[in-house]
Amino acid sequence: MKRIVFVLLLLGLIGQGVFAQGISMYGYGRTYWGGFMQHDGEYSILQNTLDLRFDHRGSRTSLFANPVVYYYPDQDLDILLRQAYLDLHFDSMDIRLGKQQIIWGKADGVFITDILSPKDLREFLLPDFEEIRLGINALKTSYYRGNSTYEFVWMPVFQKGLMPSDTSRWAPRKPGFLAGAEYDYSNAEVEKKFENSQFAFRYSLLASAADIELVAAYVWDELPTNHVYRTIDQETNQMTGLIVRPEHHRLGVFGGSFSTTKGGFVIRGEGAYYTGKHFNTTESAHIGGTVRRDYLHYLAGVEYILWGATISGQLIQETILNHDDYIMQDQFRNTATFLISKDYRRETIRLELFTYYGIDDNDALIRPKMTYDFADGFEILAGANIFLGDGVGYFGQFEKNDMIYVKVKYNF
Numbered sequence: 001m002k003r004i005v006f007v008l009l010l011l012g013l014i015g016q017g018v019f020a021q022g023i024s025m026y027g028y029g030r031t032y033w034g035g036f037m038q039h040d041g042e043y044s045i046l047q048n049t050l051d052l053r054f055d056h057r058g059s060r061t062s063l064f065a066n067p068v069v070y071y072y073p074d075q076d077l078d079i080l081l082r083q084a085y086l087d088l089h090f091d092s093m094d095i096r097l098g099k100q101q102i103i104w105g106k107a108d109g110v111f112i113t114d115i116l117s118p119k120d121l122r123e124f125l126l127p128d129f130e131e132i133r134l135g136i137n138a139l140k141t142s143y144y145r146g147n148s149t150y151e152f153v154w155m156p157v158f159q160k161g162l163m164p165s166d167t168s169r170w171a172p173r174k175p176g177f178l179a180g181a182e183y184d185y186s187n188a189e190v191e192k193k194f195e196n197s198q199f200a201f202r203y204s205l206l207a208s209a210a211d212i213e214l215v216a217a218y219v220w221d222e223l224p225t226n227h228v229y230r231t232i233d234q235e236t237n238q239m240t241g242l243i244v245r246p247e248h249h250r251l252g253v254f255g256g257s258f259s260t261t262k263g264g265f266v267i268r269g270e271g272a273y274y275t276g277k278h279f280n281t282t283e284s285a286h287i288g289g290t291v292r293r294d295y296l297h298y299l300a301g302v303e304y305i306l307w308g309a310t311i312s313g314q315l316i317q318e319t320i321l322n323h324d325d326y327i328m329q330d331q332f333r334n335t336a337t338f339l340i341s342k343d344y345r346r347e348t349i350r351l352e353l354f355t356y357y358g359i360d361d362n363d364a365l366i367r368p369k370m371t372y373d374f375a376d377g378f379e380i381l382a383g384a385n386i387f388l389g390d391g392v393g394y395f396g397q398f399e400k401n402d403m404i405y406v407k408v409k410y411n412f
Helices: 002-015
Strands: 022-037 043-058 062-072 078-089 095-098 136-145 148-154 198-206 210-220 224-234 239-247 250-262 265-279 290-308 309-320 332-345 349-358 364-373 378-388 403-411
Touching: 043 403, 332 403
Parallel strands: none
Antiparallel strands: 022 043, 022 403, 043 062, 062 078, 078 095, 095 136, 136 148, 148 198, 198 210, 210 250, 224 239, 250 265, 265 290, 290 309, 309 332, 332 349, 349 364, 364 378, 378 403
16 A cells, blocks of 8 residues: 555656646665575565655755655565755745754764754664664754854654564664563653753854864754663562663763864763763662663764875764663773775775774674676675674674675666
8 A cells, every 4th residue: 555655646746747847756765685604694684665755946945855665575564754845045044844863963973962853773783874763853044144054853752763673683782681571551652742842052163274063952852761670579578579660861962073173083972961861770779770861972073085095984983971880781882983985996986994892892893895886777786794803792792693795776
């Protein structure tokens, strides 16, 4: 049924003049095959994608829509509207209204101040970041004054991120004591009303010396905290099990980012201070097995071009302030990233290696890939995702999910 609805909608758009003057359509079609190196060669993904983009621009207005169709051989069509928004243009101000991706910050492969668009993590961090970010319904106002931009965002309805199912190979590993726990989702939704709106502000300055951003936001944590409760037998006063209630909580976020160039080096930094973040504990004396703590997330990075290759690295740290031993997450979590890429044969071939390294757990995700521009608009991409570790750590928990893949893409 979904297939028929989508085809009729597409034909209707074309029939109403999609290709009329002033309206452009572009996008890509892609086939994506991947297989696990372990699991007896089991396929990790078999996906066909049609990404369409419709753009209309007037003197004072513009309209953009980005419907996407994912087809999997063993599933129904997955049809989504990634973005659909209207822009109103004034002399020193723009207003954008509708479903949109909002991208903040300077980091590569890490979300620090880039927190407004919820994330689709059903395949961990493996898809392109444009596909990981979900569109969110928002009103964004941008005011321009010289080299400065003042941006205000109102998000009337909370939209949570997407996580893999419990049966997925990308499901995060749960603590052992939660095995067999009963889940109660009665508090998992945020009511759709004005007092639950989210607000954010960004000031950005594009100057000759540096590119600077300052941000502040009052939002919901897109990933819920699991509150854990014991069930007690009233006669014996013995524990009979555990109930887990996922719940989203409010966060205040303050931070910023910068990038500058010194002697051929691009130097960048980004940081955010989170107030009121919830963390799980090992002690039931804390209500729901959680405590609230302020939290820091920041990085420093550098990029340089050497012998025609772009080389960059980042050091990232997460810190829980006023940490106690009963908090399950360590006080510090340290991660490094490394990127090297180079073009060959008049930029028709690109080789790239991107690596995440978990310093504390000695685990890693290594992502080599090669892109070949076979012809105008037609490219072939081959790569691998290799997880290192001993079954622990953010990356090491997926040590048995090494995969190789091929993508064939046509841009039109």
